[in-house]
Amino acid sequence: MTTALSTWMAEEDRFLLPTYEKFPFVLERGEGSYVWDDAGARYLDFYGGHAVAILGHSPARVAAAVADQAKRLMFYSNLAYSKVRAEAARALIELNGQAGAQVFFCNSGAEANENAMRIARTATGRPGIVATEGSFHGRTAGALAATGAAKYRKGVRGLAADTTHMPFGDIDAAKSAITDQTAGVILEPIQSVAGVLEAPYGYLRELDALCRARGALLIVDEVQTGLGRLGARSAAELYGIRPQLSAFAKGLASGIPCGAVLVSADIASKVKPGGLGSTFGGGPVACAAALATLEEISSRKLWENAAAMEALIRGTFTFPAIREIRGKGLLLGLVLDKPSKPVRDGILSRGVLVGGADDPNVIRLLPPLTITADEVAVLREALRASL
Numbered sequence: 001m002t003t004a005l006s007t008w009m010a011e012e013d014r015f016l017l018p019t020y021e022k023f024p025f026v027l028e029r030g031e032g033s034y035v036w037d038d039a040g041a042r043y044l045d046f047y048g049g050h051a052v053a054i055l056g057h058s059p060a061r062v063a064a065a066v067a068d069q070a071k072r073l074m075f076y077s078n079l080a081y082s083k084v085r086a087e088a089a090r091a092l093i094e095l096n097g098q099a100g101a102q103v104f105f106c107n108s109g110a111e112a113n114e115n116a117m118r119i120a121r122t123a124t125g126r127p128g129i130v131a132t133e134g135s136f137h138g139r140t141a142g143a144l145a146a147t148g149a150a151k152y153r154k155g156v157r158g159l160a161a162d163t164t165h166m167p168f169g170d171i172d173a174a175k176s177a178i179t180d181q182t183a184g185v186i187l188e189p190i191q192s193v194a195g196v197l198e199a200p201y202g203y204l205r206e207l208d209a210l211c212r213a214r215g216a217l218l219i220v221d222e223v224q225t226g227l228g229r230l231g232a233r234s235a236a237e238l239y240g241i242r243p244q245l246s247a248f249a250k251g252l253a254s255g256i257p258c259g260a261v262l263v264s265a266d267i268a269s270k271v272k273p274g275g276l277g278s279t280f281g282g283g284p285v286a287c288a289a290a291l292a293t294l295e296e297i298s299s300r301k302l303w304e305n306a307a308a309m310e311a312l313i314r315g316t317f318t319f320p321a322i323r324e325i326r327g328k329g330l331l332l333g334l335v336l337d338k339p340s341k342p343v344r345d346g347i348l349s350r351g352v353l354v355g356g357a358d359d360p361n362v363i364r365l366l367p368p369l370t371i372t373a374d375e376v377a378v379l380r381e382a383l384r385a386s387l
């Protein structure tokens with residue numbers, strides 16, 4: 001099944017820094033929920049290329065939009081107006097149901113969070129950011145400072161002193177942590193990398209109200225949870241909250257690097273020219289990919305399939321070794337009664353890809369929103385055999 005001796009594995013190990021624990025194969029192509037390695041073996045991808053393949057791999061509509069845009073105008077900076085940039089921004093605003101909001105495009109999830117925190121500080125004139133313990137927000141300085149999971153900050157000094165952390169899901173802790181010096185409170189609606197942790201019911205709403213009462217802005221990191229993955233158009237819709245700032249990346253452009261901050265109308269009016277910038281953010285190829293991706297998600301209402309597949313998984317993954325299924329839609333954590341790594345390896349040996357998490361007992365599922373009932377059945381069988 002795998003190509004352990006593939007030349008390209010050795011070549012990559014030779015020429016690239018050894019920063020990732022890798023799957024043992026060289027991928028050559030992908031289509032729908034599947035990817036193929038250079039020996040021709042096929043894998044069903046419940047890891048979704050790290051939550052990026054939101055429409056499946058190399059979706060035809062996005063590939064065509066990218067090719068078409070690349071031939072017409074591959075790049076021009078934000079100094080020139082662009083039809084496709086305007087359309088992509090409008091599509092993101094519409095999917096999130098936030099009329100009057102405005103968008104800042106960048107290139108990644110870390111950058112989206114950096115810019116969201118920057119906007120919060122500028123708009124409020126306050127210095128502080130409150131983040132949550134166990135969170136992951138990216139690896140650039142500000143995003144890393146906000147990241148609560150200590151292992152990602154290990155060995156890094158000099159991170160922003162005005163960023164503090166509070167326990168996730170604890171509204172009393174939030175009441176102590178958020179002060180008149182807090183510009184913004186940043187959190188993942190569901191802590192994904194940590195192990196798909198959900199806050200107690202009502203927490204996000206109470207936090208939203210608390211932020212408003214204290215004049216701090218609510219920043220939701222929707223990098224993994226957004227764009228329909230939770231079985232709703234947005235975390236705002238699912239949890240009944242009104243964040244002033246939402247950060248997106250991952251599946252936004254189906255794999256072409258693209259991040260975005262969605263800024264509510266009242267805060268957008270406080271952003272002035274020169275405050276933010278990015279050479280590549282909002283580039284025409286990325287925006288063509290984002291527009292095609294967003295149109296596909298919206299026109300097919302893919303959040304509905306995410307909700308249906310969640311129900312199927314919850315109803316059929318009833319093995320005793322699964323203690324709990326956490327999460328919503330197609331961001332799910334299967335909590336095992338033992339370490340997940342050997343089970344994940346067993347699943348991989350049966351041709352299915354799944355993810356791990358900071359919690360060693362968790363198998364994380366982040367498949368395309370287009371996944372089918374038959375494909376869920378294939379995962380179920382691989383899981384059953386591996387448990």
Ligand SMILES: Cc1ncc(COP(=O)(O)O)c(C=O)c1O
Nearest residue numbers: 108109110136137138223224249
């Ligand atoms: C919730 C969350 N925020 C931010 C990021 C960082 O995104 P990027 O790797 O695109 O910078 C990630 C990446 O996994 C993430 O899961």
